[in-house]
Each structure stands twice: as C-alpha cells, then as structure tokens.
Amino acid sequence: MPRSLLPWLLVLQRLGIALLTLVIVSFAVFFATELLPGDVAQILLGQAATPEAVAGLREAMGLNEPALQRFLGWLIGMVVGGDMGTSYVNQMEVAELVSGRLGNSLRLAGVTTLVSVPIALALGIGAAMWRGSIFDRAVSVLTISVISVPEFMVATLAVLIFAVWLGWLPALSYGANVDSITAMLKAYAMPVITLSFVVSAQMIRMTRAAVIDTINTPYVEMALLKGASRSRMVLRHALPNALGPIANAVALSLSYLVGGVIIVETIFNYPGVAKLMVDAVSTRDLPLIQSCAMIFCVSYLALITIADMVAILSNPRLRK
C-alpha cells in the first residue's frame, strides 16, 4: 500500500467508528427513555389520566405496539430514508419541528465560535509564549474565575446590567426578528458573550498547556539554541505539534454549544434544540428524543472526528 494513503485510511476508519457509535447511542437513549416513569398518553392527560382515558388515547395515538418495535421502525426509517418520524405529542413532522430550531442553534454556535476561538487561541498561545509573565498570570486568574462562575449567573447579571439598567440590549433573543445587522448584533450580543465566557476558558487553558508541553521538548529547545526568535520558536516549531491536542480541546468546547446551552436558551428565551430535547424528554416523545439525541451525537462526533483528522493530518510522522 502506498504510504501516502495511510492517513486517509485512518480517517475512513474513524468515520466507520462514528457510524457504529451513532447506532449504539440510539439504543442507549431508547433504553434510558424506557426507564422513565409514565408514557406520552399519561403525561398528556396529567391529572385527568384515568385508566380508560389513557387506554383510549394510547389506542388513538397508535402506541399499542411494543415500544421496541416502534423504536426499530423509527431506526429503520431513519437509516433507510432519513425519515425522522412524526412527533407523538403534536403530530408534526419531527424534521419540521427540528429544522428551524437547529438553524437557530447552529447560528448561535457559529457566531460564538467565530468570536471565542480566535480570542481563546490568541490568549492561550500568548500565555504560553510569555509563561510566568504578568500577562500569563492575568489570563490564568481570569480564566479560572470565569470557569468558576456558573453561566446562569453571568447571563442574569448581563441582563440586569445591559437590558434592565442601561437599556442598551434586549433582554430576550429571538431567532426570528433580526431584520437588520444592528438588530442581529443586539439580539446575539448577550447570549454570545455568555457562551464565549464558558467555552473560551477551557480552550485557553488547554491551548496554553499543550503549547507549553511542546516548548519543553528537546527539539524546540534546539531551535532556540540555534538562534530562532521566541515567536518563531513557538509559532513555527512548537505550535504545529501542539495542534492535535488544541483541536481536541476546541472540539470538546464547541460540541457543548449545540446541545448543552439549555440555560442560555432558557434565560434569553432563544428557541434552540437543547430546549426542544428537554421538552421531548418531559413528554416522553420518543421520535423527537431520538432525533435530538442523534443531532447532538452527530455534531459531537463530527467535531471530534474533524479534530482527530486535524491531529492525524498535522502529525509530521503520518504526513510523510
């Protein structure tokens, strides 16, 4: 086999594992959902859930087949035709329910990524370059404090200051009514700032650690001894080798942005998929739960796989 194909083979192998993971996760989510007390008919009827009423509603909703059979039907439809099914709760196509909100989530995640990744990388690399300096210490203290403050606190404080006291920004962020650039900037400002706080702190620390790790290796020391400047030493010699771990840290932080932003979605009333998933679980809406879980899983796997690919392709030992 030609040596140049090896990295691509590794990439292909990663994709195969990713697919297998999806199926396993789907089963795990199904069994976890089955453990929850009550089914969709009981939840929908609430206090009015007499046994006859529940039986009647189950019959009408077509829930009398065993759950496993319904799940397998959904899985086959998903794998074969990409059909996400119909929500039990409101009879709408899951694809229709998900599409708008996924768009919102991706938009929020995208803007946050554009803001936070460059800042985090610059700060992390800077801190590593000038390790031990005032700048490094300031960044470290700042990131530690940002990690320690929960996001609902950041979000609520931001709303109090910028929306209630100063009146500069709206307290709510809608996906829908952003008709001009200024309106969009205003609507996204607070959620993006809050989320950037949460995700950047991790990225900064991981970047700093990864770069420092490579700076400590003999070959970078060699570069320094040969007379390379400090910045050339870090950017040209150390950074490419630190890229793998950095990419993984970035991917981990970003994967949080799709499914884990429930607090920010709640406080700013932003209609994203995290809230959709919570709704789905609380109403035991199996097709919607599964579809959301798949979306989170795919986005997570996609990010991790990209990070792995970056690591593989940037590894000089595999590149040759």
Next chain:
Amino acid sequence: MTKLPTNWTGRDDAMVEHMIRRGASRRELLKMLMASGVAAAAGGSVLLRASTALAATPVMGGSMRAAGWSSSTADTLDPAKASLSTDYVRCCSFYSRLTFLDEAGLVQMELADTIETDDAQTWQVRLKPGVLFHDGKTLNAEDVVYSLKRHLDEGVGSKANSLAKQMTEISKVDDLTVKIVLESPNADLPTILSLHHFMIIADGTTDFRTANGTGAFVCEVFEPGVRSVAVRNPNYFKGQGPYLDSFEFIAIPDNNARVNALLSGDIQLAAAINPRSMRMLEGQPSVQASVTTAGNYTNLNIRLDMEPGARADFVEGMKYLVNREAIQQSVLRGLAEIGNDQPVPPANRYHNPNLAPRAYDPEKARFHFEKSGLLGTEIPMVASEAAGSSIDMAMVVQQAGAEVGMNLKVERVPSDGYWSNYWLQSPVHFGNINPRPTPDILFSLLYASDAPWNESHYKSERFDQMMVEARGSLDEEKRTAIYWEMQEMVANEAGTIIPTYISNVDGISSRLHGLRPNPLGGMMGYAFAEHVWMDA
C-alpha cells in the same frame, strides 16, 4: 396629600385595587385598612388612588408581547387538550365559548344567546346568529355539537372528559339550537360551559396546526414551544374589542428572566411572578402589579381515618395553632387573603362571608392537644416544594407548636413524585389546589365521601346529600343557603386547614390598561388579550 404608613408599598396598593374590583364596599375596605394600621384619612386617599387607576377609555391599535411561565412542544391549539396557562391564553384569543364568567363570577353569554332549562337536566342552548369563523364559515348548531361531543371520545384525550361525561345527549334541534341532556340535574351547566376546554371549534376540525375559531384574534403564527402571533379579527362578533392590532405570546419559564424582560420593556406582561420579585417592581414607574386572588391555595391536610387525625382534639388543636396572619404576612408577603378552612374563595359568589377564619389561639390549641393526649409526641408534617410555599408554612406551624409544647416535625420531601407518593397518603401533609369555578366541582372533587381527591378522608352522608340537592336546584337562594352550610361543615368537620387563598401576581407595563381580575385565574382568567389596550 397622601399620608401612608412608612411601610406602605406598591404591593398594598395592588391588594386594595384588587379588593375594590372584587366588589368590596368602601366600609369593608376601610375596616381592612384600619386593621392593618392605616389611619382613616390616609385610607380614603388610598382608595381614591386605586379607583382612578380603574377608570379610563380604551385606545385602539398597537401591539403587545406577553410572557407566560411554561411552554413546550406539547403546546396545543386544541381546546380539549389545553392543559396550561399558555394553552388557555391562546385558546381564549382564537376561540370563543358558549358562556364566560365575569369578574363577579357570574355567568355571561358569549356565543350562546340564551341557555334555558326547566328541570336543570334538559337544556336548550340558543346561539347568536351571524357569528363568523376566521375562515368565513357561519357558526351553527353542528359546530357546537361537534365541539362538545369530542370530549366524550377517549381518542381525543380531552382534559374535560370527566366533566363532559354527564352530558348524555348533545343534539341539534335547528340551525341555531342545541339540546343538552344531563345524566342527572346540574344547575351549574352554564358555568361548566365557560371552562377553557369547552371552546367552540368548527365542525369536523381535526388539524390543530392553526386555529379556526370565532375569537377576537386570528392565528397568524403558531410554533409549539416557541411563540404564537395573533392579529385582530376584523369580523369579531362582540362589536367591541379587541383593541390591539396584534399580540404575541411566548413563555419565559425562569422567574427572574421574565421579570427582567418586563423591566427592560421587551414584554408588556409577565404572568405569575414570584412574590419575592415584587421588590424589583416597586419604585419602577414603568411597571406595576396586577393582583388576582382566584382561589388557589396550599393547605395542611390531616387524615381523619388514621392516627393522629383520628383524635378529633388533635385536628381541633391544629386549627387553632395555624397562625393565618403570620402565613399571609411573612410567608406570602401580604399577597394572599386569609382563608377559613373551606375551598370556596371570597371571589366566588357562593362564598360564605359569615364564616370567620379561626383565630390563632395557642392556649386553646394547647388545651385540645392535651386532651388528645398527644402533647409532646413527635408528629411529622410532610411538606415539599411541589406544594407551593408549604415548607415555609410548615415552619410557621412548627414554631407555634414548639411554643405550646407540641412536637411537630417538618419532613421535607422532593417534588418529584410528591403527588403520587405523599399527597393523600401521609397522615399529616400539605396539598395545593387550583381554583375551580363552582362549589359543586370543588366539593365533589375534594370532600364528597367518594371524592377522588378527598384529602382528609372526610366522610359525611348528610354532606353528600346536600351536594346532590344543591346541584340539581335552580333556586339560587336555596343553593346559596346549602353551599353556605356545606362550607361551615367543611371548615368545622374536615381535616383540611386552608390558611390562605394565595394571590396570583401578574407584572404589567404601565402602558397596558384594562386588565381586571377574574375568578378563572390570573391574566383575567387567561382572556386578557381582547380586553386590554396600550397607551399610544
């Protein structure tokens, strides 16, 4: 000049305004104010302030955004399935009912022109002519028959199934007349038809992705779990209202976020705000509070069929031990009305005003505890976040108990599973009951011998007979007399201590007018949209 006590706050203003709207007389109000330490002269000016707030002329146009507290993909435009305030608000703006309850709790006609009966068992409903659905169809008897019959079909999953079951025949007489025959006489049918679930939809409707009703607003956007946008119905049959061009309804589950959105002007109405947030509203000229005491309550239940509640003296002692004023003032921060241990609230027209709440009397309590032989025995009281404010109430009772040598222990349990594992089960526990419009519904749900939610396991044959008698009677005076006596029976004989009726507080923008309390719940019984207007 207004001379108010130094601790007078906007919350007190709101309470006074609420009492006036409920129809309290000037004399009653002054008595109430004097009791809380307001001098007569100052009391007069408070009343003046509150009454001017009520009088104003509606302005047409504008749009508003209101926020409830819960929303999910289970949001529905199907009135039969409506289960939360969010659904009720939407249903009220898109559909109409045959009847509705006004501020005084009296039945008014909406789509119905008249509802008549001779024996409270066979009813004739005559509809208003020429009412148009949003799609242009004219309302007729078939729509009403279809809308009501749906509740009997278990496949629909109606929340009102158990109430609807008593309608054994629902049939069309002519284009504008419907006949309803009940299983047994029930004079409350017009009130039952005013419940949100009995909104009228067009014959044959099965698709609820949008709403086709006869209501004041037309549904433009409906995204479950996100928002709805409603625009004015130009053909609205009432001739007056709605005043708004459009209104948007969303939900912000987090209380602080909801209050913040109101303060920043993003929304003009924040429903059901926590009394603890009232401080944030006070001193803000741009917002105010609208208080409704519809009859929601958190109560202390002592099961009469097991120890310690089987000893009548223990129950009697507990009734004297509960310090209602302390609960009203410190636990609920003044946003409540004192209760007299029975479920029919002051806003209900059958409320018995002669039944005075039991006064806090530690000496009498101690006497009864001693007689019961339980003084000094440790008795657990089960409380949980699930029953709102119950933990704080339990602390007040525990404290009072400690002072007379009664060893009550607050047993705090998690919310999850509270209603199935502790409520109705534990010997001494807290419950929480939402307002219901008629004494009959309350009594048959909570106090009849076979009541599904008989919290204290109260059993009285005489009570059951009186309930059936009042239900079938068309004689208002007689019904009132029976219901008054039943309230006394519940207060004196049952083991449910109802210390306060808890007020619902909606935060509203000062630009919003026309909001009045309603016995069906907060936000004007969820029907505020067609009645409110915005300052230009």
